Amino acid sequence: EAGDQAPPTQADWATAAGLDEEELLAQIRVGREAKAAMITHNLKLVLSLAYRYAGRGTTVSDLVQEGVISLSRxxxxxxxxxxxxxxxxxxxxxxxxxxxxxVNPLRLSKVPERML
Structure with a gap:
């Protein structure tokens, strides 16, 4: 059954990608750094949109948080x-x-208290 199989290991992923594990980890690191750079360089976009929608029942910080989540996506x-x-x-x-x-502040992403 499919439920009885163990999840793939790093070695399995590396083999499937045609890389050794070190190369795979390096590629993952480069991808994560690129994603972080894209998010950092586009924060002004999030801020401008958050301020535009501020004052409609949700704080600017909540709107910025939601904006960063969607920017990541x-x-x-x-x-x-x-x-x-x-x-x-x-x-x-x-x-x-x-x-x-x-428009609907109840749809904000909730962060568990233990994560704060």
Missing amino acids: AVEKFDPTRGFRFSTYATWWVRQRIAMCA
Whole structure:
């Protein structure tokens, strides 16, 4: 049965990717650093949209948090071969999430208290 199998190990992932484990870990590290850089360089976009929707029942900090979550999602899903600039694509994701949370504050992402 499929439920009886152990999850794949790093060695399994490396073999499937045609890399050794060190190369796989290096590629993962590069990808994570690139994602962090994309998020960092686009925070001004999140801030501008959060301030635009502020005052509608949700704090700016909550809107910024939601915006960063959606910006992270935009970085993961962005496909440069489709011909759009990243800022255009990210604006759609961030605006959609911030607008939803500004209108309905109950839809904010909840962080467990033990994580704070």
